[in-house]
Amino acid sequence: MSKLKVGLIGGGSWGTAVASLIAKNTDVSLWARSKETVTEINKRHTNKKYLPDAVLPSNLVAHTDLRAVVSVADVLVMGVPSNSFRDVLKQLRPFVRPWIPIISLTKGLESGTDLRMTEVIQGELPGHPVGVLTGPNLAREIMAGQAAASVIAMVDDIIVQELQKIFNSGLFRVYTNDDVIGCELGGVLKNIIAIAVGMGIGLGAGDNTRSALITRGLAEITRLGVAMGGRAETFSGLTGMGDMLATCISAQSRNHHVGVELGKGRHIEDIINDMVMVAEGVKSAPTVVKLAARYGVEMPIAHDVHEVIAGRRTAEQAFYGLLKRKVGAEIESD
């Protein structure tokens, strides 16, 4: 057992799943804003709203009091969605101990500033080592005891090895990577491609089409990721291609689900209103299109997903529009 005390911020599906994984290795306290969630975790060891079939470890303790979790934490893990990330950081900032590492689980960008979550952390809590835990990790599957692999990405190679030990356990294999930008962007950008693949499925497209979208999608997210400072090889790894595959093929993925429903012709507001959980790709699509323009990178799939979400095109129009694009060389030369 590690001696580090971990504070996990966020009681949704992934925050609860990661807290359950950490509980195998060390002390972890989870903060959730909902009193019902906290009571249910502590008394019944379940979180039915987000993980209906899971039994949580009995040593996982939850609180509604942010100070109680943050003020004793040696490591903070942030598991709230991107649209509340900065707000929650501001709330917890007065209680954070100096220099402790802060790890993001969040796969979104801040709208307005276009920042990655590790950049938001660095802005609100300068001086703290930051990192991300990311990879092909569908929460419900992990809670069902299925094996999975993930990546902890940090610049500091000593701290990352200590933190690897608190996340890694028998069936959850955690690798390290020092390419924070590439790993973080892989987790964000694949969501939009998963919406596109879902749209294809909703429209009745076949497996060849799905494969083409995933592969061309990987090419375009790699182009943007590299332009923003990530390494190309990171996008061929767990946090790039790995997460793309899980999210694009799994019916458990919320982004994939949004795409399927858009493909069936439903309106984005109706789809989101029917969902309990977050689909980060919907919120980050406009930011990604903006970043693609800023960095001069072509992202036709992301562009069309954004058009459909914004209600300017139907999924069918977008899909057939992609097929009419001029075909060029598969691999671009520099």
Ligand SMILES: NC(=O)C1=CN([C@@H]2O[C@H](COP(=O)(O)OP(=O)(O)OC[C@H]3O[C@@H](n4cnc5c(N)ncnc54)[C@H](OP(=O)(O)O)[C@@H]3O)[C@@H](O)[C@H]2O)C=CC1
């Ligand atoms: N689920 C998964 O399989 C994976 C998710 N992720 C990423 O993890 C992040 C979190 O997603 P996930 O756990 O799935 O989301 P969920 O939709 O399952 O849960 C969201 C959680 O965030 C809480 N929350 C929302 N707004 C606030 C706020 N303003 N203050 C405090 N708490 C808030 C919700 O609380 P309340 O219940 O009170 O509304 C809820 O506990 C996302 O960026 C997602 O992309 C990454 C890997 C896997």
Ligand SMILES: O=C(CO)COP(=O)(O)O
């Ligand atoms: O990031 C995920 C799997 O790695 C979860 O994807 P969704 O948010 O689409 O469910």
